[in-house]
Amino acid sequence: MSETDHPLLEVVDLGVEFRPEGSAPALAVDGIRFDLAPGEGLAILGESGSGKTATALAIAGLLPPYAATTGRVFLDGEDLLTMSEPRLERRRGRLVGYVFQEPSTALNPVIPVGDQVAEAAAAHGKPRKLAKHNALAALRSAGFPDAEARYGAYPHEFSGGLRQRACIAMAIVNRPALLIADEPTSALDVSVQTGIVDLLGDLRRGFEMSLIFITHDLHLAPRVADRGLVLYAGRPVELGPVKDLLDRPLHPYTRALLAAVPQLGSGRGRLEEIPGSVPSATDQVRGCRFAPRCDSATDLCGEEAPGMCEVLPGHMVSCHRVGAAGPSAQPLPEIRL
Amino acid sequence: MIAGNGGDALLRVRNLTVEYSLGGEFFGGGRRLRAADAVSFDISGGLTLGLVGESGSGKSTVGKAVAGLAPIAAGSVEFDGAEVSKLRGSRRRRLARRVQMLFQDPYGSLNPRMTAGEAIWEAPRFHDLEGWRANPEEKAVEVLARVGLPRDVVARYPHEFSGGQRQRIALARALAMGPELIVLDEPTSALDVSMAAQVLNLLTDLQKDLGLTYLVIGHDLALIEKASDDIAVMYAGQIVEVAPGADLLARPAHPYTRMLLETAGGARGKVPPAEGRFAGSDSAGCRFAARCPKVDEACHRIDPDFCEVVPGHRVRCPRWG
Numbered sequence: 001m002s003e004t005d006h007p008l009l010e011v012v013d014l015g016v017e018f019r020p021e022g023s024a025p026a027l028a029v030d031g032i033r034f035d036l037a038p039g040e041g042l043a044i045l046g047e048s049g050s051g052k053t054a055t056a057l058a059i060a061g062l063l064p065p066y067a068a069t070t071g072r073v074f075l076d077g078e079d080l081l082t083m084s085e086p087r088l089e090r091r092r093g094r095l096v097g098y099v100f101q102e103p104s105t106a107l108n109p110v111i112p113v114g115d116q117v118a119e120a121a122a123a124h125g126k127p128r129k130l131a132k133h134n135a136l137a138a139l140r141s142a143g144f145p146d147a148e149a150r151y152g153a154y155p156h157e158f159s160g161g162l163r164q165r166a167c168i169a170m171a172i173v174n175r176p177a178l179l180i181a182d183e184p185t186s187a188l189d190v191s192v193q194t195g196i197v198d199l200l201g202d203l204r205r206g207f208e209m210s211l212i213f214i215t216h217d218l219h220l221a222p223r224v225a226d227r228g229l230v231l232y233a234g235r236p237v238e239l240g241p242v243k244d245l246l247d248r249p250l251h252p253y254t255r256a257l258l259a260a261v262p263q264l265g266s267g268r269g270r271l272e273e274i275p276g277s278v279p280s281a282t283d284q285v286r287g288c289r290f291a292p293r294c295d296s297a298t299d300l301c302g303e304e305a306p307g308m309c310e311v312l313p314g315h316m317v318s319c320h321r322v323g324a325a326g327p328s329a330q331p332l333p334e335i336r337l
Numbered sequence: 338m339i340a341g342n343g344g345d346a347l348l349r350v351r352n353l354t355v356e357y358s359l360g361g362e363f364f365g366g367g368r369r370l371r372a373a374d375a376v377s378f379d380i381s382g383g384l385t386l387g388l389v390g391e392s393g394s395g396k397s398t399v400g401k402a403v404a405g406l407a408p409i410a411a412g413s414v415e416f417d418g419a420e421v422s423k424l425r426g427s428r429r430r431r432l433a434r435r436v437q438m439l440f441q442d443p444y445g446s447l448n449p450r451m452t453a454g455e456a457i458w459e460a461p462r463f464h465d466l467e468g469w470r471a472n473p474e475e476k477a478v479e480v481l482a483r484v485g486l487p488r489d490v491v492a493r494y495p496h497e498f499s500g501g502q503r504q505r506i507a508l509a510r511a512l513a514m515g516p517e518l519i520v521l522d523e524p525t526s527a528l529d530v531s532m533a534a535q536v537l538n539l540l541t542d543l544q545k546d547l548g549l550t551y552l553v554i555g556h557d558l559a560l561i562e563k564a565s566d567d568i569a570v571m572y573a574g575q576i577v578e579v580a581p582g583a584d585l586l587a588r589p590a591h592p593y594t595r596m597l598l599e600t601a602g603g604a605r606g607k608v609p610p611a612e613g614r615f616a617g618s619d620s621a622g623c624r625f626a627a628r629c630p631k632v633d634e635a636c637h638r639i640d641p642d643f644c645e646v647v648p649g650h651r652v653r654c655p656r657w658g
Contacts, residue, residue: 047529047530047531047532048500048529189391189392189556190391190556190557190600191391191392191600194600216529216530256531257530257531260530260531260533260534261530261559262557262559262560262562262563263559264558264559264562264586264598264601265562265586266559266562266563267562267563267582267583268562268563268564268565268566268582268583269541269563270537270538270541270563271534271537271538271563272534273531273534273535273538274531274534274535275535277499277501277531277532278531
């Protein structure tokens, strides 16, 4: 982590509501708050519908026009949510790089990969020759030692893993201060997943870049991130050091989620399951959104939504059963990982 | 015992070889990819064999061949004593009923223009199964209840459901046929963690209640371990190791299995990808030799046999041969 106190990114009570024409408005994200120091890595964890992508798109200023935001997103001291479109265009490429989940659709199939990386550089004012030079450097950093030979290749000549590396090259070619990787390995084979995740970790350290790594796979998080933010149904439920989230999760949802992942060597049998399903973003829910599925819920949980509360240094939880009374009020069952 | 050669297996696969044409046959090219090569295993009734491997290892091809959905170039698939490829007419149709397949992607496997009910009763009505012509809706409601879905699901369309619910509907459709063996191809890979656990537990319960036999295919060793009695590991179109699950995890004999276990345990590094071979291009030696950390000179010469290292535990490795 960097020495400076000044965070690169400050997200304050971010809310995102999608208002598509002809459908009910959906509150995808509400009350997200965190900051990120220069060079720091944060994993945003959650299942589908948890709001992780909406959060990331809001931070990158990439939300569609029918999305309305509340709160503030300060990136390098400026509020992105109120910035004019032309200014956002200019600032975004230098400040934020974005790696999407699906590398096959993120690349243009009829343009050589190297040219696409160079185009990303040229879009931010680099002269053509320099753009190509930077593109080659970015490709090498992204794991193409033979960047010159690969420069003219088309996306279809690459495997899924190599395509994602090309997308990463495109995202880092302007040396952004913040790289956002949105489920970058979900569309890939397991055999190449760890390679991509470790590359992101290496780039983060090598370029002293901040990283937001979005995943549904909690066990990938410690490879690239210092802290983790767990989302459930668009609300933050737990924020803390990744290691603590995995070793001693405090929120009942985080605990249930970890227990539902099969562990190697635990033998044949049933898995711990979370009953029910995630509420829809169009549902009006009073109280804690996890309460209907929570095995330690009380009447209060159904009445009143809990707020994020720091229960251990640097470890925040949004839960009536853990927060107010302190962690000692509720003995935590051992979770074996 | 699945891994051995028990006499009472419900499914017996011997030297199964599946080849796909890669086109160009007009000009005499006609290369054929051998996606599965001399694959042999048994599954006893009521048990589960987990087939684990990476993309391109041929695991889905084996599953499809068992369900009668892939061309068998050589070898045999015997279900309940009858060789599948030799069945014709009504006996072939009866087999289609007894062996069902569940696919990974519940979005792709359900017709968006059919209600859940229509998707479920289409096949049993075609096969004229008892009660389905007279009373399709009631029968559909019965199988939906088995997978934990309410009555009103019958009249709704796939887009109205979550991924987990869709996979339950696809499962209900398979159950409607009254199958004995279900091939489950990555049944939870497209689902969220909490939904995956629910669907996997549902499969376990149904197996117990209905006495089902499963061939479950996947890439996640921990998940396959949870779901399977025996585990077979595939690499480059071949089964390289098969054993009871606990045994395979405690005493992996094949270097590739060990590599998979290390990667699954979070080690840094990458497992070399497996690829099928072209028919007729077989060079001698073990397929894993080029990537094997334990390789020696013999590995490039000897095409390893599938030998039993301890009862029920077989491995295809020249160093064991």
